[in-house]
Amino acid sequence: IDKRVQFLIEGLFAVRKAKFQGHPVVRPELDLVEIEVDQNTYELSLEDVVDPETSLDIFKVDPQFL
Incomplete structure (x- = not known):
C-alpha cells in the first residue's frame, strides 16, 4: 500500500x-x-398490495411554471 493511502x-x-x-x-x-x-x-x-404510481415517473413540463 502506498504511504499516502496508508495515512x-x-x-x-x-x-x-x-x-x-x-x-x-x-x-x-x-x-x-x-x-x-x-x-x-x-x-x-x-403482503400488502401497493399502487406504485408509475405515471409519476414520467416528466411533464408545466407551462405555468415561471
Missing part, C-alpha cells in the same frame, strides 16, 4: 475510534424537518 486509512480509523465526533449525521443548517410535525411514517407489510 488516509489510519485517519479514517482514528475518526471511527473517536465515534465520528466532529462529523454530525445531519448538519444543523440542513436539519429542516421537525420530527413530530413534518415527518410522516408509513408502515407496509410484504
Whole structure:
C-alpha cells in the first residue's frame, strides 16, 4: 500500500475510534424537518398490495411554471 493511502486509512480509523465526533449525521443548517410535525411514517407489510404510481415517473413540463 502506498504511504499516502496508508495515512488516509489510519485517519479514517482514528475518526471511527473517536465515534465520528466532529462529523454530525445531519448538519444543523440542513436539519429542516421537525420530527413530530413534518415527518410522516408509513408502515407496509410484504403482503400488502401497493399502487406504485408509475405515471409519476414520467416528466411533464408545466407551462405555468415561471
